[in-house]
Amino acid sequence: MSKKATRDEIIAAADDLFYRRGFEKTSFADIAGVVKISRGNFYHHFKTKDEILDAVIEKRLADRQAMLDKWEIDGQTPEDRIRSFIDILIVNGEKIKRYGCPIGTLTSELAKLNHAAQGEANKLFTVFRTWLKRQFEVLGRKDDADELAMHLLARSQGAATLANAYQDDAFIARELESMYAWLRDCAAGVNKRQRAEM
Amino acid sequence: MSKKATRDEIIAAADDLFYRRGFEKTSFADIAGVVKISRGNFYHHFKTKDEILDAVIEKRLADRQAMLDKWEIDGQTPEDRIRSFIDILIVNGEKIKRYGCPIGTLTSELAKLNHAAQGEANKLFTVFRTWLKRQFEVLGRKDDADELAMHLLARSQGAATLANAYQDDAFIARELESMYAWLRDCAAGVNKRQRAEM
DNA sequence: TTGTTTTTAGGACAAGCGTCCCAATTCGTC
DNA sequence: GACGAATTGGGACGCTTGTCCTAAAAACAA
Numbered sequence: 001m002s003k004k005a006t007r008d009e010i011i012a013a014a015d016d017l018f019y020r021r022g023f024e025k026t027s028f029a030d031i032a033g034v035v036k037i038s039r040g041n042f043y044h045h046f047k048t049k050d051e052i053l054d055a056v057i058e059k060r061l062a063d064r065q066a067m068l069d070k071w072e073i074d075g076q077t078p079e080d081r082i083r084s085f086i087d088i089l090i091v092n093g094e095k096i097k098r099y100g101c102p103i104g105t106l107t108s109e110l111a112k113l114n115h116a117a118q119g120e121a122n123k124l125f126t127v128f129r130t131w132l133k134r135q136f137e138v139l140g141r142k143d144d145a146d147e148l149a150m151h152l153l154a155r156s157q158g159a160a161t162l163a164n165a166y167q168d169d170a171f172i173a174r175e176l177e178s179m180y181a182w183l184r185d186c187a188a189g190v191n192k193r194q195r196a197e198m
Numbered sequence: 199m200s201k202k203a204t205r206d207e208i209i210a211a212a213d214d215l216f217y218r219r220g221f222e223k224t225s226f227a228d229i230a231g232v233v234k235i236s237r238g239n240f241y242h243h244f245k246t247k248d249e250i251l252d253a254v255i256e257k258r259l260a261d262r263q264a265m266l267d268k269w270e271i272d273g274q275t276p277e278d279r280i281r282s283f284i285d286i287l288i289v290n291g292e293k294i295k296r297y298g299c300p301i302g303t304l305t306s307e308l309a310k311l312n313h314a315a316q317g318e319a320n321k322l323f324t325v326f327r328t329w330l331k332r333q334f335e336v337l338g339r340k341d342d343a344d345e346l347a348m349h350l351l352a353r354s355q356g357a358a359t360l361a362n363a364y365q366d367d368a369f370i371a372r373e374l375e376s377m378y379a380w381l382r383d384c385a386a387g388v389n390k391r392q393r394a395e396m
Numbered sequence: 397t398t399g400t401t402t403t404t405a406g407g408a409c410a411a412g413c414g415t416c417c418c419a420a421t422t423c424g425t426c
Numbered sequence: 427g428a429c430g431a432a433t434t435g436g437g438a439c440g441c442t443t444g445t446c447c448t449a450a451a452a453a454c455a456a
Contacts, residue, residue: 003433022310022311038435039437040436047416049414111298111363112218112219113219113223147369154353161359162348166348171348171352238406238448247445
C-alpha cells in the first residue's frame with residue numbers, strides 16, 4: 001500500500017480511538033490493531049505519538065472546516081446555518097452521549113496533560129467560533145457577533161457534558177429548544193440582556 | 199502516624215493530582231511523592247488505584263455537600279444561594295481556567311475509560327442538581343425546578359470548558375452576567391421560552 | 397520489659413508503554 | 427528480469443506502571 005494511504009488509515013483510526021478512549025489511554029498497539037500493521041512499522045510513518053496527535057488535530061480541523069463550508073452552501077439564511085451547528089447535538093447525539101464532545105474532551109485532556117498541542121487543539125474551537133461569528137454578523141449582529149458565538153459554543157459544550165453524564169434525551173431536547181428560541185431572539189435583534197432590562 | 203491520618207493525606211493528595219493531571223496520568227509514585235511515603239506502603243492503605251478513586255469521589259461528594267449545606271445557612275433567599283453556585287466560576291476561577299471543572303473533567307475522563315466508578319462520579323453532578331432543584335422549588339418554580347437545575351448546570355459546565363480553553367476573563371464575566379439575568383427572570387416567574395412566545 | 401499489632405521502607409514482579417533498529421519483503425522503474 | 431527505493435514485520439531497549447511481598451521499625455499493651 002502507498003505510504004499516504006496507510007498514513008491516512010493510521011490517522012483515521014487514531015482519530016476514532018483518541019475520541020472514544022482519550023489520547024493518553026490509546027496506545028500504539030491499539031492503533032496498530034485497528035489498522036492491522038505491525039507496531040514497528042509505525043516509526044516509518046510517525047516518529048512519535050505526538051506527531052500522530054498533531055495529524056489527528058489537523059484532520060479534525062479540516063473535517064470541521066469542510067462541514068462548515070458545506071453548510072455555507074446548504075443553509076439558506078444565517079439562522080438556518082447556526083441551527084445546523086446546534087443540531088450537531090442531534091446528529092452526533094449517540095456518540096456525544098457515550099464519549100462527550102470530541103473537541104471539548106480533547107482540549108480538556110490536553111490541558112491537564114499540559115500538552116504542547118493545546119494551542120492547536122483550541123483552534124478546533126476557534127474554527128467554530130470564527131464561523132459562528134460570521135453568521136451572526138450576516139444576521140445583523142455585527143457589534144456582538146463574537147460574544148454571541150462564544151455564548152452559543154458554551155451552551156453547546158455544557159449540553160454535551162451533561163448529555164454524556166446523564167444520557168437524558170429529554171434534557172437534550174429541552175436544551176435544543178432553548179437554543180433555538182435564543183437564536184430566534186438573536187435574529188429578531190433582541191438579546192436576552194436587553195429584554196431583561198426592559 | 200495513625201492510619202487514618204495517612205489515609206486522609208493520601209486522599210487529599212490524590213484529589214488534587216487527579217484534578218490537575220487527570221486520574222489516568224496520576225501514578226502511585228506521584229501521590230507517594232507528595233505525601234512522602236514509600237510506594238510500597240500504599241498497599242497497606244489502598245489495595246488498588248480504583249480504591250483511591252472511590253475515596254477521592256467520596257471526599258469530593260462530602261466536600262461539595264458541606265459547601266451547599268453552608269450556603270443553605272448563609273444565603274438569605276434561594277436566589278442568593280443559587281447565585282453562590284454561579285459564583286463558583288469566580289471563586290475557583292483561576293483553577294478552572296487552568297484545569298477545568300473538577301466534576302465535569304472527571305466524569306468525562308471516566309466515561310472514556312469506561313470506568314466502574316462512573317456512576318459514583320456522576321453523583322457529584324447530582325448533588326448540585328438536587329440542591330439546585332430544591333432552591334428553585336423554594337423560589338416558586340415547583341413544576342420545572344429540575345429542568346431549571348439541569349439548565350444552570352449545563353450553562354456552568356459550558357462556561358467552565360471554554361474558560362479552560364480560552365482563559366478569557368471577559369467571556370467569563372459575560373457568562374456570569376447572563377446567568378444572573380436568567381436567574382432574575384426565574385425569580386420573576388418568567389422563563390425565557392415563555393417570553394419568547396409572547 | 398516483653399510481646400503483639402500496626403505501620404513503614406524498599407524492592408521484586410510481570411506487563412505495557414513509546415521508541416527504535418534491522419532484516420526481509422514488496423514496489424516501481426529501467 | 428534486475429535493481430534501488432519504499433514499505434513492512436518482528437522484536438529489542440529502557441522505562442514506568444499497578445500490584446504485591448517481606449523484613450524492619452514504630453506504636454501500643456501487658
